Amino acid sequence: MKLLFATGISLLLLTSVGTAQEAMVRITRSGSQPPAIGIPDYYTGIVRKEALFDAEAPARVVGGVVTYEPGARTAWHSHPLGQVLIISAGVGLVQQWGQPVQEVREGDIIWIPAGVKHWHGATETSRMRHVAVTEALDGKSVDWMEKVDTIHHDG
Amino acid sequence: MKLLFATGISLLLLTSVGTAQEAMVRITRSGSQPPAIGIPDYYTGIVRKEALFDAEAPARVVGGVVTYEPGARTAWHSHPLGQVLIISAGVGLVQQWGQPVQEVREGDIIWIPAGVKHWHGATETSRMRHVAVTEALDGKSVDWMEKVDTIHHDG
Numbered sequence: 001m002k003l004l005f006a007t008g009i010s011l012l013l014l015t016s017v018g019t020a021q022e023a024m025v026r027i028t029r030s031g032s033q034p035p036a037i038g039i040p041d042y043y044t045g046i047v048r049k050e051a052l053f054d055a056e057a058p059a060r061v062v063g064g065v066v067t068y069e070p071g072a073r074t075a076w077h078s079h080p081l082g083q084v085l086i087i088s089a090g091v092g093l094v095q096q097w098g099q100p101v102q103e104v105r106e107g108d109i110i111w112i113p114a115g116v117k118h119w120h121g122a123t124e125t126s127r128m129r130h131v132a133v134t135e136a137l138d139g140k141s142v143d144w145m146e147k148v149d150t151i152h153h154d155g
Numbered sequence: 156m157k158l159l160f161a162t163g164i165s166l167l168l169l170t171s172v173g174t175a176q177e178a179m180v181r182i183t184r185s186g187s188q189p190p191a192i193g194i195p196d197y198y199t200g201i202v203r204k205e206a207l208f209d210a211e212a213p214a215r216v217v218g219g220v221v222t223y224e225p226g227a228r229t230a231w232h233s234h235p236l237g238q239v240l241i242i243s244a245g246v247g248l249v250q251q252w253g254q255p256v257q258e259v260r261e262g263d264i265i266w267i268p269a270g271v272k273h274w275h276g277a278t279e280t281s282r283m284r285h286v287a288v289t290e291a292l293d294g295k296s297v298d299w300m301e302k303v304d305t306i307h308h309d310g
Contacts, residue, residue, distance in 0.1 A: 023268035023269070023270065023271050024251065024254075024268070024271075025249060025251040025254070025257075025265060025266070025267050025268070025271060025273055026265070026266040026268075027249070027257060027259060027263055027264070027265050028263065028264040028265075028266070029262075029263055030260065030261065030262025030263050031262065052264045052266075053239070053264065053266040055236075055237055055266065055268070055290075056237075056268055056269070058236060058269060058292075059236045059237040059268070059269050059290055060290070061216065061237070061239060061288065061290060063239055063264060063266070065264075081213060081214045082210055082211075082214040082216070084208070084216060084218055084288055086241055086243075086286050088241075088243070088262070094180060094182070096179065096180040099179075099180070102180075102182060104182060105185065106185065107184075107185025107186065107243070108182055108183065108184055108185050109182070109183040109185075109207045109208065109218060109220075109286065110180060110181070110182050110183075111180070111181040111183075111207075111208040111210065111218070112180050113178035113179070113180070113181075113210070113211055113214070114178070114211070114213060114214050115178065116178050116179075116180060118180055131241050131264065131286075133216065133239055133288045135210075135214055135215070135216060135290070137213075
């Protein structure tokens with residue numbers, strides 16, 4: 001046990017300067033994560049979520065992929081430090097509270113500022129898939145609110 | 156002027172609680188950003204960068220899309236708070252200092268922890284395009300180092 005410990009220390013000293021022993025580049029392969037169904041309180045319709053990574057402190061980003069079947073969407077919600085959505089497939093909708101609904105397509109990038117109430121999801125006729133990168137504040141990355149009742153395309 | 160100011164205040168009071176007046180959801184459309192050529196000191200080959208967004212404080216993420224022509228790559232570098240790469244097209248390579256080269260493909264997500272020396276780029280025969288989301292520390296998101304001389308696929 002002592003020998004194993006000493007060997008561990010030697011290996012540690014042999015690693016490159018400035019690179020912590022456990023800080024490794026992590027690749028999450030497309031389609032490799034078992035999807036979880038979105039909690040019905042927070043979503044309308046069929047939504048699948050795949051966790052991708054949680055950054056180690058001092059970084060505070062968390063990442064995931066979310067797939068919305070046609071007509072599926074989040075409830076109204078906000079993020080304490082904002083969120084980036086990268087639309088990776090399909091056509092979707094995004095709406096900020098008090099603003100018109102906007103259509104988004106594969107390749108579009110959406111920046112949702114801290115504290116802004118909004119929802120996102122698929123259109124009625126297309127699936128939508130996005131990568132979400134969110135900064136967590138003290139481990140919290142979302143505040144859930146009421147469900148979206150009716151979608152008013154005129155805001 | 157006073158009336159205008161008073162009207163401004165009234166409008167401010169009429170906006171939704173918890174939503175700052177200027178905090179708006181921002182959509183950056185696919186292909187809408189004029190690309191800039193990557194600075195030759197930091198890249199090998201032809202690299203084009205498109206800025207997507209800079210978050211407002213207290214958030215600290217910045218986002219962009221980078222396209223690498225076949226054989227193009229970054230120099231060795233690290234990020235003070237890490238970086239997320241979302242491969243949006245093609246086939247690429249990623250290497251952490253002292254580790255083997257790894258191939259990445261469309262849909263793969265790469266988490267690069269804070270302070271980890273690494274490079275990324277296209278393969279010799281394929282273009283590669285990624286979205287990069289980076290947390291900036293006091294406005295700084297990257298530390299550039301020496302160029303990658305030869306790619307050793309065995310690490």
